[in-house]
Amino acid sequence: MATPGKAHEIRAIIRRHKRWDLIFGLMGLASLSVAILTLLALFTDMALSGIPRLDADFFTSFPSRRAGQAGILSAWVGSVLVMLVTAFVAVPVGIAGAIYLEEYAPKNWFTDLIEINITNLAGVPSIIYGLLALGLFVYTFGLGQSILTAGLTLALLILPIVITTTREALRSIPQHVREGAYACGASQWQVVHDHLLPYSTPGILTGVIIGLSRAIGETAPIITIGALTFIAFLPPVPLSGDPAAGLFDWLFSPFTVMPIQIFNWTSRPDTSFQQNAAAASFVLIFMTLGMNAIAIWLRYRLRKNIKW
Amino acid sequence: MSAISPMSSAPETDAGKSVGAAKLAEYARTKARRKRSERLIRSVLFLAACVSVFTTVGIVYVLLKESIAFFQAVPLWTFLTDTQWTPLFSDARFGIMVLLSGTITSSLVALLVAIPLGTIIAIYLSEFAGHKTRETLKPILELLSGVPTIIYGYFALLFVTPMLQRLFPELPSFNILSAGLVMGIMIIPYVSSLSEDAMRAVPMSLREGSYAMGGTRLQTALNVVFPAALSGIASAYILGISRAVGETMILAVAAGMQPNLTFNPMEPAATVTAYIVQVALGDLPHGSVGYQTIFAAGLTLMVITLCFNLAGHWLRRRFREVY
Numbered sequence: 001m002a003t004p005g006k007a008h009e010i011r012a013i014i015r016r017h018k019r020w021d022l023i024f025g026l027m028g029l030a031s032l033s034v035a036i037l038t039l040l041a042l043f044t045d046m047a048l049s050g051i052p053r054l055d056a057d058f059f060t061s062f063p064s065r066r067a068g069q070a071g072i073l074s075a076w077v078g079s080v081l082v083m084l085v086t087a088f089v090a091v092p093v094g095i096a097g098a099i100y101l102e103e104y105a106p107k108n109w110f111t112d113l114i115e116i117n118i119t120n121l122a123g124v125p126s127i128i129y130g131l132l133a134l135g136l137f138v139y140t141f142g143l144g145q146s147i148l149t150a151g152l153t154l155a156l157l158i159l160p161i162v163i164t165t166t167r168e169a170l171r172s173i174p175q176h177v178r179e180g181a182y183a184c185g186a187s188q189w190q191v192v193h194d195h196l197l198p199y200s201t202p203g204i205l206t207g208v209i210i211g212l213s214r215a216i217g218e219t220a221p222i223i224t225i226g227a228l229t230f231i232a233f234l235p236p237v238p239l240s241g242d243p244a245a246g247l248f249d250w251l252f253s254p255f256t257v258m259p260i261q262i263f264n265w266t267s268r269p270d271t272s273f274q275q276n277a278a279a280a281s282f283v284l285i286f287m288t289l290g291m292n293a294i295a296i297w298l299r300y301r302l303r304k305n306i307k308w
Numbered sequence: 309m310s311a312i313s314p315m316s317s318a319p320e321t322d323a324g325k326s327v328g329a330a331k332l333a334e335y336a337r338t339k340a341r342r343k344r345s346e347r348l349i350r351s352v353l354f355l356a357a358c359v360s361v362f363t364t365v366g367i368v369y370v371l372l373k374e375s376i377a378f379f380q381a382v383p384l385w386t387f388l389t390d391t392q393w394t395p396l397f398s399d400a401r402f403g404i405m406v407l408l409s410g411t412i413t414s415s416l417v418a419l420l421v422a423i424p425l426g427t428i429i430a431i432y433l434s435e436f437a438g439h440k441t442r443e444t445l446k447p448i449l450e451l452l453s454g455v456p457t458i459i460y461g462y463f464a465l466l467f468v469t470p471m472l473q474r475l476f477p478e479l480p481s482f483n484i485l486s487a488g489l490v491m492g493i494m495i496i497p498y499v500s501s502l503s504e505d506a507m508r509a510v511p512m513s514l515r516e517g518s519y520a521m522g523g524t525r526l527q528t529a530l531n532v533v534f535p536a537a538l539s540g541i542a543s544a545y546i547l548g549i550s551r552a553v554g555e556t557m558i559l560a561v562a563a564g565m566q567p568n569l570t571f572n573p574m575e576p577a578a579t580v581t582a583y584i585v586q587v588a589l590g591d592l593p594h595g596s597v598g599y600q601t602i603f604a605a606g607l608t609l610m611v612i613t614l615c616f617n618l619a620g621h622w623l624r625r626r627f628r629e630v631y
Contacts, residue, residue: 017524017526017527018524020524020526021524021525021526024428024431024432024436024525024526024529025432025436027428027432028428028429028431028432028433028436028437029432031424031425031428031429031432032429032432032445032449034425034493035425035429035449035452035493035496035497036448036449038452038490038493039448039451039452039455041463041467042455042459042460042463042467045463045466045467046459046462046463092356093356093359094356096352096353096356096357097353097356097357097358097359097360099353100350100353100354100356100357101357104350104353104354105357113361114357114358114360114361116621117360117361117364118360119617119621120364120614120617121360121363121364123547123550123613123616123617124367124554124610124613125550125553125554125555125556125581125609125610125613126554126556127554127556127581127584127585127606127609128367128371128554128606128609128610129367130584130588131367131370131371131584131602131603131606132363132366132367132370134370134588135370135371135373135374135603136366136369136370139594156359156363159359159360159363160360163360187342187346188346188350189345189346189349213454214454216456217455217456217457217458217459218456219456219457219458219556219557220457220556220557220560220581220584220585223585223588223589224584224585224588224602225588226588259456259458259557262458262459262462263458263461263557263560263561266458266461266462266465266466266561267561274462274466277462278462281458281459281462284456284458284459285455285456285459288454288455288456289451289454289455292450292451292454296447
């Protein structure tokens with residue numbers, strides 16, 4: 001029916017549209033490569049200037065006024081201890097809160113309030129948590145600028161992450177598991193404790209690791225509570241020293257963490273300190289990306305093994 | 309059936325009756341104990357869920373308490389309109405606009421990077437890329453948001469700024485531009501992964517309809533899928549904005565910390581967040597006006613991000629497409 005000229009025209013239109021498809025595909029790839037190349041540049045830059053400084057001494061020396069002798073001992077010990085406190089608080093509270101919201105909560109205005117609250121807290125800038133800690137933990141409760149204050153602050157910061165992922169893990173368990181357990185006479189807590197928690201462990205673990213990997217890189221809230229940046233000693237080891245330190249004295253010790261040490265070194269004009277910053281960044285990024293990789297692997301395992 | 313039912317099959321003797329009654333009483337006791345512990349567990353779980361509410365109450369309480377003291381010394385109108393921010397000098401002036409200009413400029417630079425790139429990436433991953441490409445690229449992209457922000461600050465100051473200085477030799481070593489660009493890259497995954505989720509939630513039948521009418525992939529993506537997913541995409545943008553406004557360390561490291569009323573990204577400027585860091589690094593006596601300024605600044609920040617969060621919430625509710 002169509003004249004040969006018309007068919008030719010239509011073919012031209014189709015070709016043009018297909019060309020636009022191709023152009024957009026290339027734009028997508030270009031955008032992706034901007035993002036990925038930035039990541040690569042970041043890594044390469046850090047590796048080139050940081051790796052020469054990475055030796056055993058770097059991990060076992062305290063910060064020093066001489067860049068060549070400075071190390072990250074107090075920083076990584078501080079980071080590990082703060083993470084211990086954070087995990088110790090955020091994991092039980094987060095999981096318990098999620099269980100309540102997912103399994104127990106009645107449908108009413110208060111439950112809605114809690115849910116909206118958690119969504120909003122996830123969007124609050126981290127530095128605001130620092131102000132909360134400064135006003136509440138440091139001055140009102142008198143906890144000082146201690147490991148305990150920092151751990152609690154970061155625990156509040158990652159609580160929304162832990163709660164949200166735990167809820168998702170619980171929600172993905174099919175209803176018939178619960179019904180089966182109830183039919184055998186289990187109480188609500190028995191259902192949760194004996195069935196739901198074991199089945200959702202990989203999901204919960206993923207959330208906890210992602211939360212902790214975010215917490216270990218947080219700088220702003222810890223600077224805001226006024227943590228010192230030059231710490232050339234370690235927190236007291238329980239039951240050692242003279243007079244013997246108490247079991248929980250380390251909680252109230254001043255401290256520094258990896259991101260603060262990096263910030264301190266980056267903001268000095270001396271380039272040899274900036275090398276230290278690169279090396280410390282390398283260690284920190286290794287910690288966070290390592291944690292993220294574990295989380296991704298866990299998620300993969302979880303998807304693979306569980307079939308309802 | 310009757311063999312396992314003690315009520316009906318037990319011999320009608322006094323001894324049998326009392327054994328049955330004792331058993332029943334024991335069951336009742338167990339049940340009561342179980343109920344008690346269930347109630348206890350329930351209230352412990354409830355308290356844990358309330359921690360988030362306590363956190364919000366704590367934040368509002370701390371910010372308001374110190375800010376009210378601050379606004380008794382400095383009138384709100386001066387705070388909003390003054391064009392100088394010199395709270396720690398003897399001639400103290402408190403004009404939050406100075407800090408807000410830094411926040412706005414840096415956020416704009418970041419969004420100019422994150423929104424176009426994030427949207428294109430989202431459309432590409434959702435509509436163009438194959439399953440395998442998507443599953444490999446997404447985790448890599450998400451690594452971008454997993455890198456600690458202090459490291460981005462280091463990167464902006466010591467890698468991006470020197471690179472930009474080759475293009476613009478007059479660029480100072482602290483500037484909003486490089487901090488904003490790096491911040492934009494950091495925000496890409498926030499924008500792209502939420503937008504992609506929204507687009508993938510658009511049912512296949514809409515796409516098939518468009519293909520049946522002769523639409524190409526790009527036409528389908530732009531004219532069918534994108535509008536259908538608009539509410540989700542808008543809330544992804546808003547999440548990106550509130551990340552940009554609240555970002556601290558990149559700006560504190562790479563944009564300098566001197567207050568500067570400017571909208572020129574080539575200049576150094578302090579943002580609201582960088583100012584809080586700067587004060588916290590020093591030693592301000594608790595209770596002084598200088599100490600209170602960081603809470604007033606924090607309150608300003610909180611109000612801005614809260615507005616964006618509520619707007620996002622409202623958008624999701626208002627424009628949610630139900631298929």
